[in-house]
Amino acid sequence: MMYGIAKSILFLVGEEPVMVVTCGDVKVSQSWLKQHLVAKGKAKMADAEATAAITGFPLGGVCPFALQQPVGVLIDASLRRFPVVYIAAGSPRSAAPVTVEQLLAITGGEPCDVCIGTG
Numbered sequence: 001m002m003y004g005i006a007k008s009i010l011f012l013v014g015e016e017p018v019m020v021v022t023c024g025d026v027k028v029s030q031s032w033l034k035q036h037l038v039a040k041g042k043a044k045m046a047d048a049e050a051t052a053a054i055t056g057f058p059l060g061g062v063c064p065f066a067l068q069q070p071v072g073v074l075i076d077a078s079l080r081r082f083p084v085v086y087i088a089a090g091s092p093r094s095a096a097p098v099t100v101e102q103l104l105a106i107t108g109g110e111p112c113d114v115c116i117g118t119g
Contacts, residue, residue, distance in 0.1 A: 003097065004082035008062040010051045010071070014041030017054050021064045021087070021103065022076035026115040033114045036074070060092035065107045073109035075100065 005024040010017055011033060018037065020028050030043040048059045056068030064073055064087055079085050079100050086095040087103065103109065 002082055002084075004079060004085040005095075006064075006079060006085040006087045006103075008064045008088060010046040010055060010062065011043055012046050012050070013037055013039045013043045016072075017046065017050075017069070018072045018074060019055075019062075019064055019067075020074045020076060020112075020114060021079070021107070021109065022115050023078040023081070023085075026076070026078045026117050028076075028114055029116050032116075033074075036112050036114050057088070057090055058092065061088045061090050061094065063088055063090050064103065064109070066090075073107040074112040074114065075104055075107070075109040076115050077111065077113040078115050079103070 006021050007024050008019055008021045010019050034043045054069050055062050057063055084097045086097055089096040
């Protein structure tokens with residue numbers, strides 16, 4: 001069975017946090033992210049300190065649910081290439097298998113297409 005590795009990246013768009021969950025082999029387009037959100041202000045990746053403070057998880061272990069603060073979650077279309085994806089489960093040494101449909105349901109996330117390229 002083919003599976004993918006998901007990455008959960010926290011962005012600050014203006015002052016609002018938003019998490020993008022996508023495949024490990026693609027890059028989030030910050031301009032596409034802003035367009036998708038119809039947002040004003042700069043989109044930038046949150047640093048390690050802000051990520052830990054907002055999500056409650058360290059870099060490399062950011063789980064897209066059970067977050068410390070409410071955060072909008074976007075699930076990128078790149079994940080649909082795989083029947084199962086592995087998400088970080090709270091630490092850099094743990095992962096959990098889910099389908100994209102499960103991920104959407106668990107996170108209350110919104111489908112999007114904000115990434116460039118595939119490996």
